[in-house]
Amino acid sequence: MPGPSLKRRFVVPCVVLLGLALTYWFPLFRIVPLEQVAAANTSQKFDAKPFALDFWSKQLVPSFEQATDAAELIPAIQNDPEMARKTFGKSVGIGRVYFYFLQGIGTVTSIDKSGVNLKITDNPDIVLKTGLLFGNTVRDATGQLVAGKFANSQDFNAISKELNRIVEEQVQPELKKQAKVGAKIRFVGCAEVLASNKKILPLTVVPLQVEFPQ
């Protein structure tokens, strides 16, 4: 009985090996974990943490003196919310959300889970938030950062998370430690308002700076 031909002994295994090699290096599909896709979808070059720290110290803090005086803003809201929005509010896109960037001195009337309640006029007008921070209020309230400068909106949104972290780590602990009923607080902060919200006051304000004048 004759043995297998040369073709069968060498060429066939070579073809099979070539096929295996092709599918190994160039598979028809790959299974990739969602976390890996998420990482790949964020710009490799952008690091939100140093960007946020830089923005905080070089742009946001120097702009504090431009914030609207709360003693002017709160009566304006009490008088005509829509006019107050047009005069002092800032929007970053299309829709019914707008922001206030404000500063002032108030007296602490109470402290509860939502934050430190301050009186600017005769009533508790402002709540300085002491809880967890979410969203884009700090990033967007001054209008200094715009979406169009960032190729990937995920990078732009990552800045918000880092700015919120700065407030949680650098501002809120001092506020929670020092605030006492009857004490005066000088503050700079920002607030987000949905225009359809019928009850704007007391205004929930993310504190960006707090001082306790004697």
Add this chain to the structure above:
Amino acid sequence: MFKTLLSLLIVATVPWIGGCSQAPPEKEQTAQTVDAKPKSGEKEKIAIIVSTLNNPWFVVLTDAAKKRCEELGYDATVFDSQSDTARESSHFEDLIAGGYKAVLFNCTDADGSIASVRRAKDAGIPVFCIDREINATDAATSQILSDSYSGCVALGEYFVSVIGEDGNWVELMGTSGDNNTWNRSKGFHSVVDRFEGLKMVAQQSADFDQGRALEVMESILQANPKIDAVFCANDVMAMGAYQAIAAANRQDEIKVFGFDGSDDVVRLIKEGKVAATCMQFPKLMAIQAAEFADEYLKGKRDFPQKIPVDVELVTPDNVDDYANFGLKED
């Protein structure tokens, strides 16, 4: 034997070769003549390229864009990319050759669609992106985009208020090439992950597709005896998830959260079957894009590169304010 093996090898490698060079699909809706200038009395043409029409939300977006273009005096043609970037690229070739003056564009892939937009730009055709972003700031004339991140922050905060600070939850994600998928997921996680007691027991993509969401949710339900909530990155997936949950008779146990503001989900919120969604405003975005295109064709050149469009939380408390993919008064 040798011939048989060789044939098998060829059969096995054909899909591989095909996958490497996806041929442009057949041209469907684009029997346009290669005539760059409209003849006297003819209207100028605007192309509306949409990622898929297999979702009512995109149908609303497309119809609104087409209607506004026609009101402004243009001929508007709709091109359905069917979630296929190669098909989308072919549409761009057609519209460049076909003398279209502007493109209203809902892309299939934030990175993969950039080249097509650049081709149109190089041909002098402005592109206005609607809802879905491309990852470039120097290609499109302007991009009008839902602020999905903020919407899902609001949804996440509401989720915690409804579910509490302890519970098991599931996430159904959209297509991986769309930034909306990641902005929605990251916005939601930026809130919910701060509560250690809230545990995500499953996270899977269902490609923004109702049937896929139904299948995925069915297997998740079988694997997880205790689920308190499911967050779906769009409303058609919320519908699919709800179908699976109801079929398993677990609708009283599991709360469903969606995103889009589709009529079906708004109705289910009214009926107490879905907990919440986020209202995007597809008609508003489409109309704005059409008006931008009109302004461009009349000479304006100064457009913001990206314009975020607010997204609003819809819950049983305010559901009556919304209808027909927007505010009730619209």
